[in-house]
Amino acid sequence: MRFSVLLLAASAGVYGQASLAGKWQTDNVPAALAAIEAQKNAPAPEAGGRGGRGGGQAIILDLNVDSSGKISGTVNEIGNDPILNIETGTITGKTITWVTQPRGVTWNLEMTDDNTVTLTGRVFAGRGGGGAAKGPAPTPDAGGAPAPAPPAGDGAPRGGGRGFGRGQQQAIVFHRVQ
Helix, strand or coil: CHHHHHHHHHHHHHHHHHHHCEEEECCCHHHHHHHHHHHHHCCCCCCCCCCCCCCCCCEEEEEEECCCCEEEEEEEECCCCCCEEEEEEEEECCEEEEEEECCCEEEEEEEEECCEEEEEEEECCCCCCCCCCCCCCCCCCCCCCCCCCCCCCCCCCCCCCCCCCCCCCCCEEEEECC
């Protein structure tokens, strides 16, 4: 009895890993690809004009999963080159985590069912953190007296600036491409 329970649990884990492999995309991918194609064929915009994507980010995932649960593949954020390579990807139960390069973004996803994966969060490398600026140590003046310390911040952490005001991330839902 114990052996059959372990075999069933192991096969469920392998099935979940194997079912993750393949192509996944957000629902707005066809419209985003059509808009990019139309832009290629449209006359050049007037100077000072600014385009926008609207409707959320269109993303295509092409995932591979090996027998140990390691995930590899690519992430194509439509209209935001280059295509990203998945590194250090793992799946544990229904939780999926990977880091994409060249941007170093950590992606956290959850497999909702066999045909739905939900991005629950992304951590963008190089954002936030920091602190008071630090420069070279003050050097004594010619008479040997210590130089005055440079003006310093109040020691409060400072954000990285990029991403300020973005608010809470919205979940992004991917569906298996049939």
